[in-house]
Amino acid sequence: MKNKIIENVTIIYHTYKNIKNMYEYNTDDTQFLVERVDQFEKQLKRYLDGDLDDAKFKSLRLRNGLYMELHAHMLRVAIPYGVMNSRQLRALADVADKYDRGFGHFTTRQNIQFNWIEVAEIANLLRELSSVGLHAIQTSGKAIRNITADPLSGLTEGEIADARPYCELIRRWFNLHPEFSWLPGKFKIAVNGAKLDETALRIHDLGLRLLRNDKGELGFSVYVGGGLGAVAVIGAETASFVPVEDILSYLESVMRVYNLKGRRDNIKRLRIKFLVKELGAAEFSRLVDEDWKHTKYDPELKLNLNHLVQLEKDFALPVKPLEISGFEEPVDFNYSIWRKNNVRAHKLSGYSIVNVSLTKLGSSPGDVTSKQMRILADLAGQYSSSYLRTTKRQSIVFPHVRKDQVFDLWQSLEEFSLASPHQGTLAQIVACPGNDYCELAKAASIPIATRVQQRFDDMDKVLDIGDLNINISGCENSCAHHHIADIGLLGMKKNNVEFYQVTVAGETLDETVIGKKLGRSISGDEVVDAIENIVNVYLENRDEEERFKEVFKRIGLKPFKERVYG
Amino acid sequence: MVEDIEMISVVNSKNESVQLVTVEKWLESIDSLSSIGAGVIVKPTDDVELLKDSLDKIAIIALDFNNFDDGRGYSHANLLSKRWKYQGEIIGVNAHIDQLQFMLRSGVTSYKLLDDYENIDDIDYSNGFSICYQAAANNSGLKEKF
Known part of the structure; x- marks a missing residue:
């Protein structure tokens, strides 16, 4: 052996x-x-x-x-x-x-x-x-799960810092950690270093936000006890600034309080959000601080800043700024539509970030065939320095595409049916497998997504609506994150008939907001009408480029409610 | 799980039999139990902090790892050995071979496996991995077994 x-x-x-x-x-x-x-x-x-x-x-x-x-x-x-x-x-x-x-x-x-x-x-x-550096360690079970970061880490302007080196140091530390490998429940961590929060860190068991204090030093604000599921909770801030080098000892203290005091007696209350709720966020923070006092100055628990510097080099972008002269985007109607919704600015001149959605009508979002994987691998090799990224919306990102090659990439994606202009619009619905595929689900998800896509089949209207998130979960486990979507559907069953509870104006990018319940749940037969009504109220009240959440903030729930329930 | 305190005993690293009492019993009569050289058995549900002030009087501390998924014992071991510097032996009882590497690196100094593992080579499991990613409370690993 x-x-x-x-x-x-x-x-x-x-x-x-x-x-x-x-x-x-x-x-x-x-x-x-x-x-x-x-x-x-x-x-x-x-x-x-x-x-x-x-x-x-x-x-x-x-x-x-x-x-x-x-x-x-x-x-x-x-x-x-x-x-x-x-x-x-x-x-x-x-x-x-x-x-x-x-x-x-x-x-x-x-x-x-x-x-x-x-x-x-x-x-x-x-x-x-x-053999290619991939593994399945701690991707499940009552342990510290894989840590997530902004999929565009290191790529966008205005970032505080690239979160990935910190994620990697934290992952290493909690990899088969002797003390914290047998927790009361699963434990998910997200780290964000960007201005907008693509990670939804406040709906995680623990979220870390990179920031600088008044002296310009780097640290984290820490949020504990967020989560979706049957009880949606926004994580409470337990520390407003933990210096970078102290983050491991702070995280250990959070884990220790959870490990010792977290509920283990009730299968429905295992997650840390229940402990934080029962103790109160202030008392929970006090217990963490009390524990931290003993370890904060332990040299063994200080983050190794040499490792950090090395990791920053390792995670550095593989491309350098590029001056591209005399280049003009080709004029092509389909290309320009696709480009509007799927190409974003890269912080380095000469490059773009390109989004590729795998979502197809009637298919399970996120599903990818081996053939598609090889196509994407080849295209990434050709156009994006062999790099790819995956996102919360279950799409693939080509992070470093030369601006003068985006059109060529689009043509290749078209050839393989991977460039639907629906991407980045409301037609790109996030849905769980639903009761067609999942034993836990109470109601259908993908068939509803398909019906919404069919209802909004007028491309001009879809493009006019713009990026509006519709997320559909088939049960309270909330796998599709419906609470944080512009329009969220939660499937349930009443007397053997499928109903959906509709929530609106959830979000995480600028601030974390759990969607508001619109009113009584709506039957599967009527739910697509309800979505169309909600979208129409948005369009009728929208000022220029206003987003859904902005309109909602201005006009409130009532107009939406009146239109849907009449 | 042993309920009757008269029945609980464990063999320490010097091959001596030591009487164990529950945390509750220990706190009731620390001095008399200390004088007969008693040890304490700590269950996952116990508040180990209650032992903090009388640690130097406890002959041996046994942590009960019988419940495979209850990880509180690892924090107990860490607190006892690293934070409160308990100098005596910390024995993990009712231990599972698949968790030895976690126990020993949390501060447990010796162990007694559950009978289920009689035919399995525990050395293979207790050694753990050739590298670890964190400074653990006790990296010395297993020296004694019973």
């Missing part, structure tokens, strides 16, 4: 060294991944031999991203901070073909899931992934 491990490391190391211009796992990281797979393989064998019971194995396999259902097993693989390169995406395509049915599913939290995994093959699958 030992020899085998060493052989693997050697092979992995050499192939790994070939990646250029990207944060790479070093030999230690890779060795760790290999040992983790070996350990899991032993545990799996004991389980299959009957030497490890279901409950304990469940706890162990979830910490390796493996869900086991009666007929199909799902593996959740982390895409750290949403960043991947072409080689990694090709490796994911190979896994989809070899171990799944040629599909993968990008989630809202920078993971990819494979739904048809054979348990006997899991170790080999994980070994293949580890």
